[in-house]
Amino acid sequence: MRTADRSSLVAEAIPVAAAIGVFGVVYGATAAAVIGPGMAVTSSLLLFSGAAQYTMVGLVDAGAAPTAVLLAVALLGLRHLPLAAVVLPRLDLSRGARALLGLVLLDETAGLALASPRPPARTMAVVGAAAYAAWVGGTLAGVLGADLLAAASVAEVVFVVLFVGLAALTCRAPADAARAAAAAAGSALLLLALPSAGALGAIAVAVACAATVARRRR
């Protein structure tokens, strides 16, 4: 990889790693109080999934049974299906390499892989490694007592900003922007009327918007 390519790929990874690191600090501080410092850091090393880890800690804190924790995490894992389906056509890799890359399959890595002009597999690998380091480092900082209040106030906003940026970067034509606006409006209506619809409901709205416009194209 040329030096210019490498530095611009690193520049793309920085905002993602920064956002994930902030959330890691909040997770580390929160989880250490519930499951202990050792298990909090180990969970970040092994899971690398904010949604699954926050859910796990929240349910454990609420006294839920292990089967409830496993069911909730399994349902959250369903969001990886559309992500993989979107990324796969752009990856010309062996099954083994796809499995390895799957370990860093996140909304953010998939988004940058789709938006970046660089090879998607390389983008996913570099951004995924940076995000993993930030998540584990952030968790460790949170466990060690980083300023939770400051991190929590920034964490409230970083993913909103990050996903707005990824939506904008993946718009290649005005029609993409129209679909994104429709999905945002539909998701807002759904989540305000039925908050329990959550991530799966929002993903369903996005799929419906993409499918409707594709039908019109024919």
Next chain:
Amino acid sequence: MTWVLLLAVALLTAASRVLPMTLLPVPRGRAAAVLDALPAPLFASLAVLALLPDGQAPSAPVLLAAAGALLGALRRSLLVVLACGLGGFLLGAGLTS
């Protein structure tokens, strides 16, 4: 919380990532067209999901952060989007404090 439960959750999470990446067929035809159109709506929906946690209306600083991010998105650089978003958040926090 036991180490066995943590390992089981870790295995489930890894499987939910690796299995679709290895077993899903590469989409063709109409499915490919829909998936090609999916990224922008998907990330827009996820932005709204982050904006409305538990269906609660966002605070003014968070709304200003989203507006700043949208403005920054015109430059098509994630770093600029993040800077504009955080700028909007700080502006909102300053105005409401």
